[in-house]
Amino acid sequence: xxxxxxxxxxxxxxxxxxxxxxxxxxxxxxxxxxxxxxxxxxxxxxxxxxxxxxxxxxxxxxxxxxxxxxxxxxxxxxxxxxxxxxxxxxxxxxxxxxxxxxxxxxxxxxxxxxxxxxxxxxxxxxxxxxxxxxxxxxxxxxxxxxxxxxxxxxxxxxxxxxxxxxxxxxxxxxxxxxxxxxxxxxxxxxxxxxxxxxxxxxxxxxxxxxxxxxxxxxxxxxxxxxxxxxxxxxxxxxxxxxxxxxxxxxxxxxxxxxxxxxxxxxxxxxxxxxxxxxxxxxxxxxxxxxxxxxxxxxxxxxxxxxxxxxxxxxxxxxxxxxxxxxxxx
Amino acid sequence: xxxxxxxxxxxxxxxxxxxxxxxxxxxxxxxxxxxxxxxxxxxxxxxxxxxxxxxxxxxxxxxxxxxxxxxxxxxxxxxxxxxxxxxxxxxxxxxxxxxxxxxxxxxxxxxxxxxxxxxxxxxxxxxxxxxxxxxxxxxxxxxxxxxxxxxxxxxxxxxxxxxxxxxxxxxxxxxxxxxxxxxxxxxxxxxxxxxxxxxxxxxxxxxxxxxxxxxxxxxxxxxxxxxxxxxxxxxxxxxxxxxxxxxxxxxxxxxxxxxxxxxxxxxxxxxxxxxxxxxxxxxxxxxxxxxxxxxxxxxxxxxxxx
Numbered sequence: 001x002x003x004x005x006x007x008x009x010x011x012x013x014x015x016x017x018x019x020x021x022x023x024x025x026x027x028x029x030x031x032x033x034x035x036x037x038x039x040x041x042x043x044x045x046x047x048x049x050x051x052x053x054x055x056x057x058x059x060x061x062x063x064x065x066x067x068x069x070x071x072x073x074x075x076x077x078x079x080x081x082x083x084x085x086x087x088x089x090x091x092x093x094x095x096x097x098x099x100x101x102x103x104x105x106x107x108x109x110x111x112x113x114x115x116x117x118x119x120x121x122x123x124x125x126x127x128x129x130x131x132x133x134x135x136x137x138x139x140x141x142x143x144x145x146x147x148x149x150x151x152x153x154x155x156x157x158x159x160x161x162x163x164x165x166x167x168x169x170x171x172x173x174x175x176x177x178x179x180x181x182x183x184x185x186x187x188x189x190x191x192x193x194x195x196x197x198x199x200x201x202x203x204x205x206x207x208x209x210x211x212x213x214x215x216x217x218x219x220x221x222x223x224x225x226x227x228x229x230x231x232x233x234x235x236x237x238x239x240x241x242x243x244x245x246x247x248x249x250x251x252x253x254x255x256x257x258x259x260x261x262x263x264x265x266x267x268x269x270x271x272x273x274x275x276x277x278x279x280x281x282x283x284x285x286x287x288x289x290x291x292x293x294x295x296x297x298x299x300x301x302x303x304x305x306x307x308x309x310x311x312x313x314x315x316x317x318x319x320x321x322x323x324x325x326x327x328x329x
Numbered sequence: 330x331x332x333x334x335x336x337x338x339x340x341x342x343x344x345x346x347x348x349x350x351x352x353x354x355x356x357x358x359x360x361x362x363x364x365x366x367x368x369x370x371x372x373x374x375x376x377x378x379x380x381x382x383x384x385x386x387x388x389x390x391x392x393x394x395x396x397x398x399x400x401x402x403x404x405x406x407x408x409x410x411x412x413x414x415x416x417x418x419x420x421x422x423x424x425x426x427x428x429x430x431x432x433x434x435x436x437x438x439x440x441x442x443x444x445x446x447x448x449x450x451x452x453x454x455x456x457x458x459x460x461x462x463x464x465x466x467x468x469x470x471x472x473x474x475x476x477x478x479x480x481x482x483x484x485x486x487x488x489x490x491x492x493x494x495x496x497x498x499x500x501x502x503x504x505x506x507x508x509x510x511x512x513x514x515x516x517x518x519x520x521x522x523x524x525x526x527x528x529x530x531x532x533x534x535x536x537x538x539x540x541x542x543x544x545x546x547x548x549x550x551x552x553x554x555x556x557x558x559x560x561x562x563x564x565x566x567x568x569x570x571x572x573x574x575x576x577x578x579x580x581x582x583x584x585x586x587x588x589x590x591x592x593x594x595x596x597x598x599x600x601x602x603x604x605x606x607x608x609x610x611x612x613x614x615x616x617x618x619x620x621x622x623x624x625x626x627x628x629x630x631x632x633x634x635x
Contacts, residue, residue: 131609
C-alpha cells in the first residue's frame with residue numbers, strides 16, 4: 001500500500017460528521033479574505049461542481065455516456081433569461097421553470113435513444129448538443145438573440161437585496177450546492193440509486209431482477225438534465241449575459257472530464273475533478289492556451305494509469321480491481 | 330435545359346465533391362471501428378494536421394523548388410501521408426493499446442483526450458487565425474456544359490484522386506494477404522491469432538492506412554477551399570463519422586457511399602433550404618439513423634442494441 005493510500009485510509013477513520021462540519025465552515029469562511037477575482041473563481045468551482053454532480057447521476061450512477069450535457073445547462077440559462085427579459089419574471093422565480101424545461105427536454109431527447117449503448121449513445125448525445133447550440137445560434141424562434149445571445153438579464157433579488165457582488169453569488173451557489181449534495185447523496189443510497197448502479201454494471205441481469213431499466217435510465221437523464229438547467233439559471237443570474245457557446249461541445253467535455261477525473265459515481269470525486277479541470281486552469285491563466293492540451297493529457301493518462309479516478313467511490317474501485325484480478329487469472 | 334435542372338446538376342456535382350472528402354475521412358473511422366470497435370475521435374484532428382503539415386510542406390517546397398509550380402503538391406502529399414500515418418500509429422501505441430482490455434468507456438475518453446491534445450497543439454503552433462494555401466499553385470479554370478453547369482479543374486482532380494485512393498484501398502483490402510488479415514481481425518481477434526495472424530501488427534497497419542488517407546485528404550480539402558483553421562478537424566471529423574454511420578460503420582464500401590450521400594444531402598439542403606441549417610440536417614440524419622436503423626444502410630448488425 002502506498003503512502004497516499006495509507007493517508008486516505010487514516011483520513012477515512014475521522015468521523016464523517018467532523019468532516020462535514022469542517023468542510024462547511026471552510027466553504028463559508030474561505031471567500032471572506034479573498035478579492036473579487038478569487039471569489040469568482042470559487043463561484044465557478046461551485047458551478048462546475050454542481051454540473052458535475054448532475055452529470056454524475058447520468059454518467060456515474062447509471063453509466064450512460066452523455067456527451068451533450070452542456071445543452072441542458074444552456075437551456076436552463078436561456079429559459080431563465082427569456083422569462084426574465086420578455087415576461088419580467090424575477091430571476092429567482094424562473095429557476096423552477098428552468099429546471100422543468102431542461103428536464104422535459106431531457107425526457108424528450110433521450111426517450112427515443114435509450115436503447116443505444118456505449119459509444120453510440122455518446123455520438124447521439126453529441127449530435128443533440130450540437131443541434132441545440134445551432135438552434136440557438138440560428139435564432140429559430142427569433143427570440144434567442146442569435147450568436148450574440150441575450151444580455152441585460154436582471155440580477156437575482158433575495159428579500160429586497162439585489163445580488164450584485166460575487167460574494168452574494170458565491171453564497172447563493174453554496175446554498176444550492178449543499179442542497180444538491182444532500183440530494184444526490186440520498187439518491188445514491190436509495191432504491192433508485194441501487195437500481196442505477198445495477199443497470200450500469202449489468203443491464204440484462206438488472207432487467208431479469210425486475211428493474212424497469214427504461215424507466216430507471218430515463219429518470220437518470222431527467223434528473224441530471226433538470227439539475228444542469230438549475231446550474232444554467234444560476235449562471236444567467238451571475239453573468240447577466242448568455243450566449244449559445246454555453247452549449248458547445250467543449251463545455252460538455254469539461255463536465256464529462258470533471259466526473260471521470262475524480263472517479264465516476266463519487267461525490268467527493270466530482271469536487272476533485274472540478275478542481276483539476278476548472279479551478280487550476282482558471283488560476284494558471286497564462287497557461288490558458290494550453291488548457292485543452294492539459295485536458296487531453298489528463299484524460300489519456302487517467303484512463304491508462306488510474307481508470308477508477310482520483311477519489312473513486314469504493315464500489316467502483318472494488319469492481320475495477322476485481323475485474324483486474326479475474327482477468328489475470 | 331431548364332434552369333432548375335441545371336441548378337440540380339450543379340448541386341449534385343458540388344455535393345459529390347464534398348461527399349468524396351467525407352468518404353475519405355470516413356474510411357479512417359470505419360477501418361478502425363472494424364478492427365477495434367473504437368470510435369477514433371482523434372481521426373478528425375489527424376486529418377486537420379494533414380492540412381497544416383501540407384501548408385508547411387508547400388511553403389518549404391516552393392522556397393526550395395519554385396519553378397516546379399503546382400507539381401510541388403505531389404511530393405508534399407506523400408510527405409504528409411507518411412507523417413500523419415506515423416502519427417496515427419503512435420497514437421494507437423500510446424493511447425489505445427494499453428486500454429485494449431479496459432472496457433468501452435476508457436478508450437473513448439482516451440481518444441477524446443488525444444483529439445484535444447492534437448487540436449490544442451495545432452492552435453498553439455500555427456495560431457488560431459485562418460490559414461490560407463498559396464493561391465498560385467491551385468489550378469484554376471474549368472468546364473461548362475449544359476449551358477450553365479460548371480465543374481472546375483480542382484473538382485475534377487478531387488474526384489479523380491479520391492476515386493483512385495478508394496479503389497486502391499478496396500483492392501488492397503479484398504485482394505492482398507494483409508487485407509484478408511484485416512478482415513479476419515475485424516471479425517474476431519482471438520480466432521485470427523489462432524490462425525497465425527499478428528493482430529497487433531494488423532492494428533498498427535490499420536492505424537497507418539486510415540490516418541495516412543486522412544492526412545492526404547486534409548491537404549486536398551485545404552487546397553480545394555483555400556483556407557481553414559484548427560476547427561477543421563472537429564467539423565469534418567464529426568461529418569465523416571456521420572457518413573461512416575450512414576453507410577454502416579465497419580463497412581468500407583459503406584463509408585464511401587455514406588460520404589457521397591451525406592455530401593449530396595447537405596448540399597441539396599443548403600441549396601434549397603438555407604446554408605445555416607446545413608449542419609443541423611447532417612446531425613438530424615445521424616440521430617434518425619441511430620434511432621431507426623443503427624446498422625446503417627449497408628451495415629451488418631454492429632450497433633449494440635438490447
